[in-house]
Amino acid sequence: MAGHRREPEPVSAAPHMARFARIFAERGMPEGGTLISDTPEPIPALEAAQARIPRLYRNAVAEHPRVADWVRTIAETAQAPNLRARRQVTHGPSLLLVGRTGRGKTHAAFGAIRALLGVGIDVRWHATTAADLYAEMRPRQGVDPEWMLRRIIRTPVLILDDLGAAKSSEWTEELTYRLINQRSIHQLPTLVTSNLPIRDLRAQIGDRVASRLTGMCEQVVFTGPDRRRQDIAA
Ligand SMILES: Nc1ncnc2c1ncn2[C@@H]1O[C@H](COP(=O)(O)OP(=O)(O)OP(=O)(O)O)[C@@H](O)[C@H]1O
Numbered sequence: 001m002a003g004h005r006r007e008p009e010p011v012s013a014a015p016h017m018a019r020f021a022r023i024f025a026e027r028g029m030p031e032g033g034t035l036i037s038d039t040p041e042p043i044p045a046l047e048a049a050q051a052r053i054p055r056l057y058r059n060a061v062a063e064h065p066r067v068a069d070w071v072r073t074i075a076e077t078a079q080a081p082n083l084r085a086r087r088q089v090t091h092g093p094s095l096l097l098v099g100r101t102g103r104g105k106t107h108a109a110f111g112a113i114r115a116l117l118g119v120g121i122d123v124r125w126h127a128t129t130a131a132d133l134y135a136e137m138r139p140r141q142g143v144d145p146e147w148m149l150r151r152i153i154r155t156p157v158l159i160l161d162d163l164g165a166a167k168s169s170e171w172t173e174e175l176t177y178r179l180i181n182q183r184s185i186h187q188l189p190t191l192v193t194s195n196l197p198i199r200d201l202r203a204q205i206g207d208r209v210a211s212r213l214t215g216m217c218e219q220v221v222f223t224g225p226d227r228r229r230q231d232i233a234a
């Protein structure tokens with residue numbers, strides 16, 4: 001008996017797309033990101049890392065296309081040391097995020113870290129401003145600056161924020177050189193932010209550092225209005 005056969009109703013993709021968009025946003029990935037997670041949800045590393053991310057950037061999303069590309073490249077080049085281990089970031093390209101104040105450089109850098117953590121790969125990371133780094137490296141009792149510097153040099157993914165903003169000296173130049181030189185020769189992914197484009201940074205950080213940054217980083221320029229002023233205006 002034929003009966004009343006109903007035509008199958010078209011299935012709407014909208015609810016699924018909305019769910020994916022929400023998951024991408026929670027993990028700091030741009031909408032429509034193509035990263036494939038190594039682990040099912042939830043991701044403990046992302047939860048734990050949230051506490052280390054400054055509150056202002058805890059929901060940051062790597063939405064700039066060049067930054068999103070960088071995240072994809074780093075995630076794709078991650079390698080597992082053995083069959084059972086999670087994939088780890090071992091090497092990769094770096095970015096120099098430049099633009100005037102309030103354009104979203106630090107937001108993008110933390111968004112990139114969040115996106116990497118969201119993929120479920122093993123990401124050891126550290127974030128510091130150049131000024132904080134110099135302050136921490138000042139010789140003082142009970143602290144071994146050499147040990148701290150070596151640790152930062154070796155961290156697989158580093159955010160070096162506000163390079164060129166601190167007062168420079170021979171000592172800061174030497175420290176920055178050692179950090180950038182090591183990260184450059186070991187091809188360790190570094191997200192450097194600065195208000196100055198590379199040609200102006202040169203005067204601030206010296207030729208040797210500027211040359212290495214040029215060699216290791218793709219420069220990404222952030223434009224638009226100062227978002228902090230927009231926040232006040234809103
Ligand atoms: N894409 C974004 N979406 C929502 N908020 C953003 C975005 N980018 C930046 N912001 C917000 O705008 C403000 C300024 O951003 P951010 O701190 O990243 O600027 P910056 O370029 O690093 O500035 P500076 O050079 O002064 O360090 C912050 O409050 C940040 O949370």
Ligand SMILES: [Mg+2]
Pocket residue numbers: 105106107161162193
């Ligand atoms: Mg900043």
